[in-house]
Amino acid sequence: QHRLRTLAHMLTSIRRSVEARPTTKPVIRRQATHIYTSRADARARIAKESPTLQHTETWFETLVSGREYLPTRMWWVVQLVTTSVTLADIYFSNSPPSLFGGAAAAAADGASNGGRADPALLHEVLEGAQVICCQMISAGGPLLSKLGPFHAILVDEVAQATEPATLVPVLARGCSQLVLCGDHFQLPPSCASREALARGLGLSGYERLVSQGVEPLFLDTQFRAHPKLMDFSCDAIYGGRLRSGIDAAARPAVCGFAWPRRAAPLAFLETGGPKGGAAEHAEGESRLNRAEATRLMGVLEGLLAGGDVDCSQVGVVTPYKGQVRLLRQLWRERCGRPRQGGAARKAPLVPAAEAGRLEIASVDNFQGREKEVVLFSAVRANSHGAVGFLSDWRRLNVLLTRARRGLVVVGHQETLRHDPYWRRWLDFAARERVIVDRREWLATLRRAAASCDAASPLLPLLPLLRPL
Template sequence: MMLGSFDDVSASDIDPIDYSLIEERLNESQKLAVDSALTKKLTLVKGPPGSGKTTVIHEMILQLIDKGNYPILVVATSNLAIDNVAEKLMNGRKRVDMVRVPATLKDYPESHKLGPICLHNIVKKQLSIKDAELYERIIKEEFEELTPDEYTHLMSLSTSKGKAILGDAKVILSTVISAASSLLKTVENFPVVIMDEANFCSEPHSLVPLSVPGVNKLVLVGDEKQLGMNTTVKSFGFSFFEKALKLLPESKPIMLNVQYRMHPQISEFPRLRFYDDLLKDGVTRSDRHSKKIKYPVYFYDYGGKTAATEHKMKKKPKTKHHPMFRKKRKEGVEEEEEQEYSFVNYKEAALVTKIVNKLIFDLRIPPDRIGVISSYSCQRDVIMSMINFTSRVEERRKVMVATIDAFQGREKDIVVMSCVRSNPESRIGFMNNQRRMNVALTRAKYCMVLVGNALCLENSSSVWKEYIEYLDDRCLVFKLGES
């Protein structure tokens, strides 16, 4: 096995080690995760929403460097997760020699907040003025403006300089796929690999960063209760992280057990239902109290005789993905990616837009503090169009509108959720997924607003029934459109 035997990874408690925290104030579970990373070959960290995964990774990196365990390869499946770690390192008090290796160079210009640490920008600064101008064309993918000789010369030059830059770095950050870069293979030794979003990573993808030379310490950080990778290949249905949790119980996974994101009223149901009350609140009601908003959770129910109805729409053509990585089909559940159909609910979209405009115009909530989520891409597009059309002011377009899946890993002060599905058969498709539900309900810090047909949701899912009853018991369900 790449990391050798794990026989030394005991199920007993991790022995405390003597060291001083370098950058972060950590709670007990966070410090235990850092202890494990310093003393064990394999560390599994379960990080529920808002539990400080990036904070823990930051301190792990600093402690490992302090003890001579570098260079460290930090990977994740998404640019968002890697950029969060990179930004945390950049903003820390302690300077770290690090390099970000992006997959798409043009997405990280010198003006980008991470531009100064991106490999291609560092390379460019070391080139002559003429070569730098030509190299900029490669960055912008303007290859037709280069002669074959110029391209060959620049690639040779940038590769040579890139090797030297990576060779001096103590931390290298990339997506899992970018870890296959030929330049990364020139690094002689990577004693430590830290994989964030490990619940998203399939076994084949996990082998990419693990194939770098010299790995003797692996840290996997993820949350099996949130969305993972989607695949139609049964053997790839579980992530590397989930398989490690199942097959290596002796590794004694560490759960970060304090959440610092959500108002306790927002977090209570997910904590009890999805995390068996093992997750505690690190913020109080007063910490997350908003003077402008009365309740931390609202469910606007438009069910009844005048209930809004959904519409099935064919999705716009898009680039086909390899069948292996399409969304998994569940028995009796409509999957929009497989069938190339999506759902919209125009009346519900109008209600969501009205709520967003009230937040912006009446309550004067800054638009960049607001997020809108939906399971369906067509509903996302309709809501985005309505908000942009009705807002009139460019500043109002800072509201982030995205699918639930795309919002994983993000947070906003206020989140408005469009549930979309409303039909006599009580079919809710994507919404009948506990992991997706968990992600949706854990994005908001101060206020979570849901708009949907409560009866449709309750009749199709026992978990949605529990949640709506939970809200109803607390007088947080508000009936609309009844006659």
């Protein structure tokens, strides 16, 4: 809703500027799409830029699902995927490209069958769109150069983009209005070059503006998550300034998992770490934890069996690529897909087409995304308290703010408590009584059985509990 309101505000501003101008002059040179106002010649186009393809897809889905919020009677959204685009690569918001003209429809049909579309027809389709969603670098390509300057450019997740990438759509395309949306309390740009980092390219344009005294407009109300899922980030990360604009009743806990408290769709599953057979292991330069992955897959199966969510509504997140590969392998095996060099397993857990919709990714790749339920594997479980990537509090903030109706974290408390922010979050989870620790439960049951008299029905259980 924040995305839609921001875009709606931009459109309202454009409409007012259009109505204030004489009817004999166009608002911007070479603009072809109408925004419906009292004047028939009101024309403008907005480009929506994102740093990655996943962010672009998220915006596209948001705009398509929320057209009723936008102040226009007709709202066309085109998603531009890559710099070398055919009409087969362009997604339309609500209709086939036939509404953009018969020639464009024919070109789209030909492109979808493996043919190449005429550049003039591509231009015709793009010129008929009011909103174009694309990646930042794609905005600098030749496909958009013929459209002329945009009335407005909205750059999302700008705090995760490098400064040069952010400048590409602004300098290459030009605009009358520019809106930068981002959160510098989440992950910064990914910069692999040490020399580039030393020269300042690890700093986003958003961070630089804030550090130079530019005061950002803080969007102080979140509409994504159950209020209890946002409590920790609100207090520990945003200093109590972030509010929830949605009731808990609108985000009921997802069926298929035994939540410790239904009023708080949050759980931390303790694995026991090295002493409990759940130690981490190195995989090249990465890390993995097979015990955590196995337990997470069990939780995933239960959620899908509950029927409240499907694969596309669940996100599986972890900080390490080694764990991402392991989780994807386990998921393929449980879905009955063949291994790299083996035979198929038993009956699939879900149909193959549905299984492919499950997103398993690293925290860094999940920024800007949201799911009904997020399952997180922390991986780190060792005797010396090393947390690695998890020591970045911004990574924790991204993890905690992706879920709408439920978050399950699988990990080892003793290791994670060596990091100050994780320690604070685990203290929060303990206060909310959402930590599930089998060892403590069994220890309590042992004490209860040992204190019983000879006639107690619990007494025969004592020999069975001791090995556990």
